Amino acid sequence: MAAVSIGPGPGSGDRGADGTDRGQLIIITGLTLAVILVAVVLLLNTAIYTENLATRGVDAGGTEAAEFREASAADVSELLVRTNWSKPDAVDGFGGELDRYGESIADHRTHEGVIARVSGEPTEGTFIAQDEARSFEPTSNYHNGTADGDEWTLVEGTTRTRAYTMDVGIEGDSMNESNVTSDAFRLRVAGDDATDWDLYVYQPSDGDITVRVDGPDGTQTVDQSGESVELNLTAGTVNGEPWEPLSWAAGVEDDADIDDGERNEYAISYANGDTVSGTYEFVIDTPDGAATNGSDSALYSESEDGSPYAVESVYDVHLELRHHTPELRYEDRIRVAPGERDA
Amino acid sequence: MFIEHLPDRGQAHTLEAFVAALLLITGLIFATQATAVTPLSASTSNQHIENQGEIAAADLLATTKERGDLKKGLLAWNGTPGEFTGATNADHFSGLMPDPAHPLHDPLNEAFDSRQVAFNIDIYDHAEPGESRSRQRLVDMGEPSDNAATASTRLALYTDDRLIDPEEDDLDGPYTGSKLGETENYFVDGEGTEHTLYTVAEVRITVWQL
Secondary structure, three states, X not given: OOOOOOOOOOOHHHHHHXXXXXXXXXXXXXXXXXXXHHHHHHHHHXXXXXXXXXXXXXXXXXXXXXXXXXXXXXXHHHHHHHHXXXXXXXXXXXXXXXXXXXXXXXXXXXXXXXXXXXXXXXXXXXXXXXXXXXXXXXXXXXXXXXXXXXXXXXXXEEOOEEEEEEEEEEOOOOOOHHHHHHHOEEXXXXXXXXXXXXXXXXXXXXXXXXXEEEEOOEEEEEEEOOOEEEEEOXXXXXXXXXXXXXXXXXXXXXOOOOOOOOOOOEEEEEEOHHHEEEEEEEEEOOOOHHHHHOOOOOOOOOOOOOOOEXXXXXXEEEEEEEEEOOOOEEEEEEEEOOOEOOO | OOOOOOXXXXXXXXXXXXXXXXXHHHHHHHHHHHHOOOOOOOOOOOHHHHHHHHHHXXXXXXXXXXXXXXXXXXXXXXXXXXEEOOOOEOOEEOOOOOOOOOOXXXXXXXXXXXXXXXXXXXXXXXOOOOOOOOEEEEEOOOOOOOOOEEEEEEEEEEOOOEOOOOOOXXXXXXXXOOEHHHOOOOOOOOOOOOOOEEEEEEEEEEEEEO
16 A cells, blocks of 8 residues: 555654554554444345245234134035935934034144134934936825825925925926916925915927026026936026026025024925926925925825935034134134025 | 655545455355355245245145045055055055056145155044044155145045045946945044944145255
8 A cells, every 4th residue: 555654754753643543543444344334234134034034924823714614614514414315313413423523623633732613503404305216296196196186285384495406307298388387397485475486397399398487587498408407406507507597496585694583484386296207305494394294294204116205304504613723713603504595 | 653644645544444344345245155044045944945835735635635536545545455555665655656546646746746845644543632643654755854844634534435446446436445434444443334424534744845
């Protein structure tokens, strides 16, 4: 450095005190600057690190709780369907199965520090089905045995129906459009103070199968080719495809959010059942409703080959869910009813 | 010691100080580049990789559970020797299932195996509080690293679920294997066919970078 020269020079005696201090000052200044810069670097680094930590997610376990709810609903729904199929005393049997499910889940979750609880109260209902393909008459000698003509009531006094599936084929001749309401197969849902909801299945002259709905939105029809048509009345599908007007008991059955007690009661009846054949099944929320309240109480107790039957079944279950972690306490009440109209 | 005083000396000192500071910073930059691992630098122990591994494992469990593949994977059990069908190491797999028809082969391959991510899959029976759960390995690729991530899900098994053989059975058709409720040596204990629910098993995946 040319600016700083070490060694004695002319006039050194005069300025000696000032000159000796200057070199030290420069070193101190340099070091101070360096320290300041290092401090700035450290600060910046900390800021970057904090930002990185902050964006790593502050999830308190809400996802886990939501997944717990979904998984429990799905499992209980499957358990309900399977128990209804395999247990003769479905309601008691389902209660036991649900308890064991809840205990198993609780045991598993405990190992991860979660207090989980699944408990529920099943609603007793009735499962009504015709498993063998035959006409939609209650018994084979139905026309001879009753004076009711060709209409018969499957259930009365029910308020909810779920998982109503029907596989219908046409028996007999094609039908003139003008005779449909009197001669075609008709499923009627009739409430006390509401307009009836009707579903017709018939074969018009062109050979297809026509499904017709008479509901609050008027008359709507859809044509399907093939020997038979597969209806899911509560899911609103025809041969697996969604069909908007097929909205089960629209205007007769109350919406699902009206719970217990205040719901409209209705009856389900078939007419001209001899013009079609096939199978059907559904679950109603009334215990043994058909067998005791139906217009013909013997309908389901007469054991005839292939005739429809009614058995005890679980309609729905009110679940109480609890999922407690140190960060989050989650509790919920849900209703599981697989195959309901609004489900 | 003697220092000359000239009119332009102050400027020189300032410059000198800046040069010194620059030298120090250069040294620092060099040092950080040479050694430090910041949270953002890429490595197998990166926190982001851990997070991603956990999410991928949870997603794999969720999707295979939804599609039924996870359950099929658990039901691909051969009762007579007591092993998973096609097992490559004792009663379990030592890596990805070699049989492409195995229901878990494709998802595991796509999510982990083809990306050089190792995974263990364990199945736990439920146990009373205070007791330890019994474990059955489905896939065992060794000891996980310190930066492994895990995810788990719970699966309900029913007494009328049937065992399957992915090599022989048509997995889209009806199964012909024995019912769980009637199978003697299935790897988790459960109820007989007089019940509906066999048991609830927990499936746990551990993933780590190779």
